[in-house]
Amino acid sequence: MIQNNLNRIFFFLLICVVLASCEDVVSVELAPSRPQLVIDAFIANQNAPQVIRLTTTNPYFNTAVPPVQGAEVVVENLTQNRRFVFADTRQNGEYRWQPAGNERLGNLGDNFRLTVTYQGQVYTASSILNRTTKVDSITYEFRERPNFGDNKEGYYAQFYGSDLPGQDDFYWIRAYKNGKPITKPTLINYAFNAVRGGSGAGSDGFIFIPPIRTRITDPQDPYQEGDEVRVEIWSINRPTYLFLEQAENQINNSGLFARPLENTRTNIISPANSSLPALGWFCVSEVSSFKQKIVPKKR
Numbered sequence: 470m471i472q473n474n475l476n477r478i479f480f481f482l483l484i485c486v487v488l489a490s491c492e493d494v495v496s497v498e499l500a501p502s503r504p505q506l507v508i509d510a511f512i513a514n515q516n517a518p519q520v521i522r523l524t525t526t527n528p529y530f531n532t533a534v535p536p537v538q539g540a541e542v543v544v545e546n547l548t549q550n551r552r553f554v555f556a557d558t559r560q561n562g563e564y565r566w567q568p569a570g571n572e573r574l575g576n577l578g579d580n581f582r583l584t585v586t587y588q589g590q591v592y593t594a595s596s597i598l599n600r601t602t603k604v605d606s607i608t609y610e611f612r613e614r615p616n617f618g619d620n621k622e623g624y625y626a627q628f629y630g631s632d633l634p635g636q637d638d639f640y641w642i643r644a645y646k647n648g649k650p651i652t653k654p655t656l657i658n659y660a661f662n663a664v665r666g667g668s669g670a671g672s673d674g675f676i677f678i679p680p681i682r683t684r685i686t687d688p689q690d691p692y693q694e695g696d697e698v699r700v701e702i703w704s705i706n707r708p709t710y711l712f713l714e715q716a717e718n719q720i721n722n723s724g725l726f727a728r729p730l731e732n733t734r735t736n737i738i739s740p741a742n743s744s745l746p747a748l749g750w751f752c753v754s755e756v757s758s759f760k761q762k763i764v765p766k767k768r
Contacts, residue, residue, distance in 0.1 A: 474643070474732070476506065477738065481645075481738060486546055486570075487661040487762075488520075489717075494750075497721050500588035501561065503525045503527065503746075504525045504526050504527075504745065505745065505747060505748050505749070506523065506524075506525055506585075506587065506592065506630055506739075506745050506746070506747040506748070507523070507524045507525065507526060507534075507538065507748050507749050508521070508522075508523060508583075508585060508592065508594075508737050508747055508748070508749035508750070509521065509522040509523075509524075509749055509750070510522075510594070510655075510749065510750065510751040510752070510756070511703075511750065511751075511754065512544070512566075512574070512752070512753055513681070513703065513753075513754050513755075513756045514573050514574045514575060514753060514754065514755050514756070515573065515600055516568050516571055516573055516757055517554070517563070517568070518565050518566065518567050518568070519565065519566045519574075520555075520563050520564065520565050521542055521544075521555050521560050521564045522536075522563050522564070523536065523537035523540055523542070523564065523587070524536055524537055524562055525537060525745075526748070529609070531634075536561050536562025536563075537562050537587060537727075538557055538562060539557075539562070539587070540557070540562055540585055540586060540587040541584075541585070541586040542554070542555040542556075542557075542564040542584075542585050543555070543583075543584045544566070544574070544582070544583050544753075545573045545581065545584070546574060546579050546580075546581055546583075547575075547580040547581065547582055548575065548578070548579040549575055549576075549579060550582050551575070553566050553574065554566065556694055556753065558563070567743055571616050574598070574753060575598055575753075576598070577598055577599070577755060578597065578598065578599055578609055579597070579598045579753075580595065580596075580597055581595065581596045581598065581753045582594070582595050582599070583596070583737075583751045584597070585737075585747075586646065588745065590740045590743055590745060591666055591740060592737055592738065592739055592740070592747045593660030593737075594736050594737045594738060594750075595736070595737075595739045595751070596706075596751050596752050596753045597637070597753075598704070598753050598755060599639075599704040599705070599706060599708065599754075599755065600633060600638065600704055600755060601633075601638075601640060601702050601704035601754070601755040601756060601757050602626050602630055602631065602632060602638070602640065602702055602757065603630060603634045603702070603757045603759070604629070604630045604700050604702060604757060604758070604759035605629045605630050605631070605759075606628070606629045606638075606759075606761075607626055607627070607628045607629075607685075607698055607700060607759060607760075607761035608626065608628075608629070609624045609625060609626040609627070609692065609698070609761070610625055611622065611625075611762060611765070612624075612625050612691070618687065618688065619688075619689060620688035620691075621688065621690065621691055621692075622691070623632055623691055623692055624686075624691055624693065624694070624696070624763050625683070625686045625688075625691055625692075625694050626685055626686050626692055626698045626761070626763075627679070627682040627683045627685065627686070628642075628678065628682055628700045628759070629675045629677070629682065630676070630677055630684055630702065631674065631675065632660070632662040632663040632672065632674055632677070633674070634671060634674030635673070635674075636671055636673070637661070637662060637669065637670065637673070637707075638661075638662055638704070639659070639661055639704070639705045639706055639707055639710040639711070640659060640660045640702050640703065640711065641648060641658070641702075641703040641710075641713060641754070642658040642660065642681065642685070642700065642701070642702065643658070643701045643702075643703065644656070644658070644684070644685035644686075644698070644699070644701075645697075645699040646687075646690075646692060646696060646697070646698065647696055647697050648697070649701070651685070651687055651701050653687055653719040654717070654721055655718065655721060656684050656685075656687060657713060657720075658681060658684040658685070659705070659710055659713045659714065660681050661710060662674075662675065662678060662761070663675035663676060663677050663681075664677075664678055664681070665680075666706065667679060671728075685698065685700055687689075692763045693763065694763055694764070694765055695763060695764075696763045697760055697761070697762050697763070698760060698761045698762075699758060699759070699760040699761075700758070700759050700760075701756050701757065701758045702717050702755040702756070702757050702758075703755075703756050704754045704755040704756075705754060706752075707751065708734070708736060709736075711733075711734065712734045712750050715731075715733065715734055716733070719731075719733065734746055734750075735747065735748050735749055735750060736750055737749050737750070737751065738750055
């Protein structure tokens with residue numbers, strides 16, 4: 470019996486050695502691609518510094534994203550005939566606008582235009598400032614032994630709020646843990662009225678449904694006692710909603726039934742026959758915010 474077990478172990482080790490010896494390093498040669506300008510211009514109508522990030526694309530296996538310096542970045546409120554200059558004061562590709570006093574970008578319904586001038590080429594985009602809704606409350610519960618996947622023990626939070634009635638509204642929900650945004654690709658959170666997907670037209674004025682409410686907790690890093698949960702609801706429009714939907718699908722696209730890749734949406738208009746075409750998105754949002762500290766209930 471012992472000899473049989475030893476034979477099995479030896480045979481298993483032999484198979485492992487053979488399989489390991491069959492491994493080859495494969496170098497993938499990719500044709501060089503033309504770089505593109507990337508404009509990340511989601512800004513909020515808040516009395517706080519706003520940032521527009523400019524980078525360029527890189528070859529597939531390069532992880533570093535080159536920042537773009539030396540550009541001119543201007544946001545105009547066309548409704549009020551006001552002009553806001555974003556400056557790269559830190560020389561890192563992050564172009565900032567600092568409000569003076571109680572200054573904000575504008576009012577609901579105002580039209581905005583973004584203009585980026587770089588290497589003699591002019592890129593433009595437009596956005597309307599839409600309304601947003603409010604978070605009514607944030608609740609949480611402690612889960613000692615989550616019963617699926619690799620979820621961790623901790624406090625799992627969800628927020629409550631309702632879509633504004635009377636018209637189709639689109640929202641981007643962003644969650645923060647102790648002031649740091651939760652940016653996990655699987656937790657990208659957006660809503661059409663009170664739901665996700667094409668059925669949003671039938672949910673006007675409804676309470677947000679799961680999983681929208683519950684996507685403010687990272688199951689691999691849930692909240693702990695003393696943590697602060699903050700939820701923001703950004704107003705967006707239908708094209709921006711579709712952009713976020715596509716971004717989520719592309720980032721999480723994997724497995725046996727993965728969809729074919731497609732060109733990424735952009736509302737940035739590049740010059741005709743530009744040597745550096747642009748990707749990215751411009752959106753000016755009204756933002757509501759609510760925060761809650763995790764405090765265990767007394768027994």
